[in-house]
Amino acid sequence: MTARLSAHHPPAHHLDDALLFDYATGALGEALALVVASHVALCEICRGTVAAAEAAGGALLAEIAPAVLAPDALERTLARLDAEEAAASPPPPGAAAEWRLPGPLVAYLGEDPAALDWQPLAAGVDAAALHPLAAPAWPMRTQVLLVRLAPGAMAPRHTHEGIEATVILQGGFADQFGQYERGDAWIVDASVTHAPVALPDETCLCLAYYDAPMKAVPLTPIVSSI
Ligand SMILES: [Zn+2]
Missing domain, CATH: 1.10.10.1320 (Anti-sigma factor, zinc-finger domain)
Known part of the structure; x- marks a missing residue:
């Protein structure tokens, strides 16, 4: 194994x-x-x-x-x-098997992961919600997503009200803090705003946990002074 x-x-x-x-x-x-x-x-x-x-x-x-x-x-x-x-x-x-997913996750994907309910989040980025096996629903506001980014795609710039815990399952991405590849895991809190970008060579697949909704943060418009 x-x-x-x-x-x-x-x-x-x-x-x-x-x-x-x-x-x-x-x-x-x-x-x-x-x-x-x-x-x-x-x-x-x-x-x-x-x-x-x-x-x-x-x-x-x-x-x-x-x-x-x-x-x-x-x-x-x-x-x-x-x-x-x-x-x-x-x-x-x-x-x-093609995705070489960790065993504990496989049971959450059903027979055919490709048939999950993938929803577009941004250009080249989509996500499918996973559902609990041990309970009818996650606790209120909790979300568990598989997020898929095409090579080089940028996730929407966002922050969180709570924490975001992520594990890279395939490929990788980078944000202002560094580069993350298969197996890497980390947790960020509400103080962090980031817009991860997938590495250029491979589709990036990650598992993401949120205990409160993601909040989109558009880039601040540049206001020119007179
Ligand atoms: Zn470790």
Whole structure:
């Protein structure tokens, strides 16, 4: 699995340890857990961190009275184990395999990812909303999108009311902070306005999580002084 899922180079942008720990302990909601699971499937370093957190958590759990655990703790842990099992199994044949998607994501795409409800966002940019498997709907205002950018296409310039968490699944893009390629993951908050541009050689596919709607930010018109 490692050889199949590894990028030609390891991811350079990782999720922070606190988020990985929350994932390992089953504390994340399904939407953010999907983003973390997708990065972890592509990143050996963060897989190691999650494994260490699980080992530490297991030791800790053994010392805590069961009454202290949240009522749904077992359910969340089992859901996470299912996701990890999926990470270890090969993707189904067809487009998902061509895209070499991380295992945890494949279940969210249905039989044919190309048949997802792709909606245009800008020239050369479209997005398809993913829906939860474990609940009828995401929490209010949460969105999970597959975003596809043609080579060199620019995403609409935007900021966020909440956070945006992104994992690059194929290709890559650049913004004012740097360049991101397959497996890279990062989180930006409401202080960031950016307009990522896909790298020139390949269609860029990424998984994006928003806990509040994206806000378009047009370029400020240049006002000439007299
Ligand atoms: Zn990582």
